[in-house]
Amino acid sequence: MTKAAERLNVSQTALGLQIRNLETMLGVELLVRHSRGITTTEAGRLLFDRGVAIMRLVEEAKRDVSAFRMAALENISIGVTPSIMRLVGADFLVSAMSELPGVSVRLVEELSFVLVDLLLRDEIDLALAYDVTESITSMRTALMKEDLFFITAPGSAFPRGGVQFRDAVASNLALPSDRDNVWRAVHRAAKVSTVPVNVRFTIQSLETIKTLVERGVATSIVPYGVAAEEIARGVIEAHTIEGPELVRTLYLAESPNRMAIQQEGTLRDFIDMLVDTLADRIGPHATVIGRCGSAGQSSAALE
Structure with a gap:
């Protein structure tokens, strides 16, 4: 007893x-x-x-x-980039439970060009990816513009604050492969500015790139979200890029074979809310430029 x-x-x-x-x-x-x-x-x-x-x-x-109840859930797989996952990934999943109660969301983290490949193979339904060209898919909506940053180890020879583009690309850069949107943005700007780009390390691993930067072995050009935690801890220093600025555009890209779910409108409004949160966390270096939900559709109708 x-x-x-x-x-x-x-x-x-x-x-x-x-x-x-x-x-x-x-x-x-x-x-x-x-x-x-x-x-x-x-x-x-x-x-x-x-x-x-x-x-x-x-x-x-x-x-x-x-x-x-589980059988009645609608499934949706959404691809996001590493920078987005680091800034809002956990919030995305937690909020989805309350905002999309009838939808089971699967998040896939990959670089933008990998997400596009997955999208075209119908392995994911939607992708929040950067610089998706119309030649790849016409089913895309521009949502946000975002500045790229030049990152170095603290106490490097580069001044705090702004760094000239020509000085940044002359340093020992560590960048992903030539399929990556950051690599392409850097080389497009270099072609216009007629300056060479010194890619000392080609690495398809953002974690390894950040490790080399922390050790002072390399520099890099990245979106803010990729190194936000390290910047906050003071182990990496971020510099704005001047003359020219480097900017990339976030798109919602869709598989042309995807069937709309019953809560499609709610899903799109939820994605808009996510992009708002993302822009807030990036700060003054991000600007929301479009909507995929009801607000965007209303604006399009008025036009």
């Missing part, structure tokens, strides 16, 4: 009173009390067995009924 009271988190006296009340209600004795403790009567054993069976049926019913 003592152990039972502890497991139920009630006093032994209260538990004994509840059992006596149950015996009174049923009109039979359930427990035999003696000097060596207690034992169950035949009626007590029958009640215990039936109670266990009832509890098992309750759990099975809960599981089976919940399966109907």
